[in-house]
Amino acid sequence: MATCWLNGKFLPEDQAHVSIFDRGLLFGDGVYEVAAVFNGKLLDADLHLARLEKSLAAICIPNPQPTSAWLEIMQSLAEQNGIAEGLVYLQVTSGAAERDFAFPANVTPTAFAFARKKSLTNDPNAKGIVLHAVQDIRWARRDIKSVAMLAQVLAKQEAKAAGAFEAIMHDRGVVTEGGSSNLWIVQNGTAVTRPLSHSILAGITRDVTLELAAMGVPVMERAFTLDDVRAADEAFMTSATNFILPAIRLDDAAIGNGAPGPITMRLRDAYFVRAHAKTT
Numbered sequence: 094m095a096t097c098w099l100n101g102k103f104l105p106e107d108q109a110h111v112s113i114f115d116r117g118l119l120f121g122d123g124v125y126e127v128a129a130v131f132n133g134k135l136l137d138a139d140l141h142l143a144r145l146e147k148s149l150a151a152i153c154i155p156n157p158q159p160t161s162a163w164l165e166i167m168q169s170l171a172e173q174n175g176i177a178e179g180l181v182y183l184q185v186t187s188g189a190a191e192r193d194f195a196f197p198a199n200v201t202p203t204a205f206a207f208a209r210k211k212s213l214t215n216d217p218n219a220k221g222i223v224l225h226a227v228q229d230i231r232w233a234r235r236d237i238k239s240v241a242m243l244a245q246v247l248a249k250q251e252a253k254a255a256g257a258f259e260a261i262m263h264d265r266g267v268v269t270e271g272g273s274s275n276l277w278i279v280q281n282g283t284a285v286t287r288p289l290s291h292s293i294l295a296g297i298t299r300d301v302t303l304e305l306a307a308m309g310v311p312v313m314e315r316a317f318t319l320d321d322v323r324a325a326d327e328a329f330m331t332s333a334t335n336f337i338l339p340a341i342r343l344d345d346a347a348i349g350n351g352a353p354g355p356i357t358m359r360l361r362d363a364y365f366v367r368a369h370a371k372t373t
């Protein structure tokens with residue numbers, strides 16, 4: 094039985110229970126983070142925990158653990174569950190209280206975390222993924238990593254039913270982001286991704302990719318359209334537990350020559366080199 098962590102205790106997952114009055118369940122009043130585990134070590138968990146602070150502050154939940162404690166909990170979960178490659182998920186909700194929309198007084202946040210194995214090195218998706226276009230029907234504060242994700246559940250289900258790996262969410266043809274990733278295109282050697290705003294999540298992998306691109310790939314942060322994706326030389330997605338994955342098709346349209354692009358794969362390779370350097 095896998096070990097998880099709930100409100101200060103490590104325990105078997107089948108003994109971890111939360112109240113039916115938890116506001117995370119009743120209202121989606123909570124935020125979360127997912128960090129990769131690589132070579133048995135957390136990757137960029139400090140950056141994920143900094144974003145957790147911002148998400149919590151935005152919805153007025155006090156952080157129940159200092160960053161150093163979160164780091165210990167997350168690393169310990171990876172170790173207790175024997176994870177060499179995978180992820181740690183953590184969630185903080187505003188806690189259990191009588192059902193009322195406005196913030197309750199004196200409520201203790203609920204916090205939990207668990208770990209899962211996931212192969213990052215031998216990922217068949219590195220051969221190229223398919224994107225499926227879905228209208229972005231989410232709220233206006235997508236920068237908050239909220240657990241209220243019904244729009245993404247529907248988008249990713251629609252993508253899956255269409256035989257695609259990821260939803261490419263758009264607002265009247267202008268791409269926002271992936272169902273659970275940031276999206277990029279390559280046009281004439283320049284990597285293009287949407288600038289940060291309330292319209293997208295500030296992806297940690299997006300940030301790291303910008304840092305890696307500084308080694309010699311020109312970058313432009315600007316919005317792009319579905320037509321731009323169809324006409325691009327390359328496209329790729331970034332997320333903490335997929336790293337950098339080439340996109341080779343948007344629905345029926347091949348992207349570039351329909352194979353992973355060279356700039357994408359250079360960045361993906363650089364991502365692995367950095368990940369190894371940070372975890373060994």
Ligand code: PLP
Nearest residue numbers: 273274275294296297298332333
């Ligand atoms: N955008 C959305 C909507 C996401 O859900 C995610 C990750 O889950 C990302 C972007 C990528 O963020 P990160 O690179 O921090 O995993």
